[in-house]
Amino acid sequence: MRYLALSAGLLCTMLAPTASVVAATSQNQYQSYPAVVEIRAGISWPTGQALPIFATPAPQLDAVPIGALSPDEQLTFSALQGYVNKQQPRIYLADLRAEEGSKTWPQTSTVALGKMSFFDASSRYDLIKKYASDFNGVVLYDTTRSPHYRNLAGTVAGLSGALPVTTEVLERIRDQGMNPNVAVDLTELEFTSPIEIYNYLYDRYWGDCTRRLIVSARPDDEGGNFHHTRDIATACGAAVVWLDGRIPAERDVMRKFYGDMTAGDAIALGWYASERSGITTASEFGIGTLPADYYSNSSIFSGTNHQIQIPAVPSKPQLENKVYIAVFISDGDNIQYTQHAMRRRWDASSDARAQLPLNWTIAPGLVDIGPGILNYYYSTATPNDCFVTGPSGMGYAMPVNTLTEPGAPVGIYLKDSDRMEGYARLSETYLQRSGLRVITIWDNANEMQRAAYERNCRNLYGATVQNFRDVPSVRGSVEGDRVRFEKLVIPYAGSIEHLESSLQHELGDWDGTGPLFLAYQVDVWHELKPDRIVEIASRLDERFPSAVQFVRADHYFNLFNEAHQLPWNLCMSAATMASDHGSTDLGGTVTDGTPTTIWTASADAAAAAPPWLQLDLGSAHSIHRWVIRHAGEHGLNRDRNTRDFTLQVSQDGRAWQTIDTIRGNTANVSDLEYSPVDARYIRILIDNPGADSIARIADIEIYGQRVQP
Template structure:
């Protein structure tokens, strides 16, 4: 009775001593584990020097992670916050930029020189060529001082002789001359005037084209789409930012390709070398469903990895954090570009902090632009490709809820419900309530979509004013579910605690601020939609022998000690759900699920169910399964009890499992 395992795996991450690892299906490469880092501080350096050193960092770190750059941004969280938190060993030996370059000059083939005064966009062209040919990009005036300071690098590409009427013509030259050699898995969009030292190390390391084109201007948009036409939905990703948010994000989305905003993300090739074993936190039990007002508040901008690196770390240190449930948007892309940052948040999380994905999955996709009334993602195949790519990263990071910008059509509802099986729910941005307010929608009787109203509220007063009527008129006859999003740049945990009290004054004893995963579980329970029964407080767990750790298989993180382990064939763990439910699905993760080892150790298991705890019916058996998880749809079966039994513990004789989920309805 082997049912089809719906889980889609990925190539495992590997620890590296040198080089990069970039298997198919992985958005960005992992780098060698940083050991001792030569460090240079960029404060007070000219912009062209910052560009040179950041590209140099990428070229060196793609061979072995050796360079860390201080003082690029880091002002919000403090320049030493992340290096200290992640135990990086920085060795700052010099403040002499020429000496710093000279140490590594033998690792470059030469230089590509450009004249930034002629056009700032030449920085992007030079950086692109540098990544392809292992050259150092240097402004011609900076280069004039090389020889006198002991740097003996010859000019191999001279861009100072090129003449372009405008920067579009220059990018056409880039496309015609160098695009063929660039990776099509990544393209980087950064402002050559503003973004001097951010994300350019990653661009150089992977051999990506670096552009800056405005999708609002027809001739620039046409040039941008020439690049995007050669990239592939579900495989490619964009990094950086855009001249204007919605048109730029929308241009990528039109091709099914999202942007990981990273315009101020620094030291990407260092942080991408940290351990990729993610310490996904355990999910607490939800509360019992009552006739109350359940409110989920989301903080915005977590899709932006520079926000995760900088401003979010300030909000995270608010002493009021953890006093009420807050749903923090964060980027699933951190699994690649900053796993150490993600683990920092996971290691310091409270039960009132819930991590969710920003718009609209892996990277920022703008499916429908409510402000300009434009649907960017209209192709069902592209929507499916984006959803599949997102699911891989939602599963890796343990993220169960996403916020979509802005709203969806049926092809999008179907894409998420079909391919993002990790999700408990999705919120939509109800910006204007036109032509009418969005309604809660359930797709395929399993995935719930709820409007955030308000969307991107600047203050708690905005949230209060949008929700107060619904709360004040709540009659207590059935649960009410409300969700809203606040702007993280202007809202704090203390603000939200005060907001909760204001709502309590409207309906004393009837207000529950909740985690997003609990919000959707409670909604589904109230509306006859299958939900994860293992979240329920009434579930009791027993096991066959003392070598098992039964409690840890329920809502347990697949890392650390939060696992069920046994050496005994025939060992079992049994769940008493507290009442009979119609079961429709179950999932189970390998203990190494979030780490390097993505296999299930070919462990063989069977799932049986019972109404009375005595008479058991086999509903599924998994043998020879080499995936990192099991995700199986069941023919609906009524049961109060479920029992998972080890048939064969696998090659090493130990079963190590976590996070058993049973889905069903009363």
């Protein structure tokens, strides 16, 4: 049984107006990847989309070197950047000391920024003069009593369309012949503590701020963040705060902000005074955080290359009596890491990456805030590179903390089931949009949380959980007879000896009576670079010949399910062959795990008969779930999705049994469940291709398990 429906309430809470809708199963309703967005002006921020998408950058950009700006000038220029780039990205704040190289991303093909006209230290205020019509006066502030006035001024400026300025910056602006009015004067405020300042912000301005985004940015003179993601805060009217979760009174103020935000339609950008005290505070309310305290030019990178080129997935290895090892590389949830350090490590490890399957954590939120960056990694990945989410889905959340730190004792933080559902639904949106199929959870998930992941994240193959201090509740489990939660053997291996000695121990204890599955996460910052992991794998193969196989995470979880007689994606098997009315072998076009390769057929291509697609699974399997990605122009035109189609199965490829007929479909993904049926062959008859009479299928997934003799 199945139905095709989407409730109005679900649509409002989960989907962007431009999004395509997944056909619901009898148990589930959820959305697919949304339409590709191309914006010529303004921003797009529909409901269900975590972050705004900016327009395509102008071919000619105005650039100012960050090194030419004082901290308070950075605040002013980032606000100007936000206002200008909200219409069309035209201002770039150049970091000439960027770890990856100052020209690396602008000259990367997936980003491809245009020419830049530089305003240097002597001419930087000419840029303000050039765009004087884009802002309305100034918000005057003074840091003498507290540096937190920077955040208050930035917030107030974003709401009033003004530039945050100190007296010194205002004088420099006036030196250029401009005389902006002072829209708000904050210099007369006498607050000295962050609690006073942010309570004032909350009481006076929070009601006018967007509740969908909050930026946590350190305003201190030493180590402060004065421009990172402040452009996006200004463009969206987001509050900018900095409260220390290790201090109970400050944590309580932060909880007031998060308590007004809606799980599933809100995100935090930035970082915290300490990792766990900040992350657990946000997690309590189902709010994920994108670590972004050094992420630059968010309003520029958000506008690049919105069509995500999800990499093809190679066929998984045949299940054998082996030890399967999945290695997960930290810390890709940090979007500043993907912008800076990861780029350098990734490019330097291309040879090693080609030799061994490795699993790279990455932030699915990059589809909004850095699609060109995400597409670079996707387009340069080898078949051995698998991408998975950083913790713990869409944005860093910590449902359960297993490591005591000041302000963050061990315990369950995300206790509200509605908030957990919201976070899981948002995570599913971004699993679909980014093509990610595995979540790495920091640290753990209890029964309620695991059930929410399984119920809402239909794109999920599996998840890892980790245990920093031997908390007994951190365990492996299978939820809904579908999703494996794998307890990592080591949650954050930091050295070659640490990883290799554990692997040697586990392999030495293996009794060889059945497949063994071992998952590790490694600390990317120290010894365990990809080439070192390759060396470890080589030594293991020498000691345990033909017994060890390193695998991609998507293969790992499908192999686990196959080994334990649980449903798995049968299209991932090398034995599964696809054909159509005109070809006996489609070469994996519809079984390669990506919607970017599309099978097409015109209505007259099959003469009198309708076009059809057929899968030969190689042997009989018990089948219960079909996932069909119709991919009408990647969701850009729903009229081009397959309108009417029929699902059939067969034992011998001659006698066919109809499972269902679907009529009037407009969804670009159908996810359908039925009572199990035994079959070797699967067929989809395209009864009505859609408005332009061209049938399109991007990808097919069939879930089941082998029929035992």
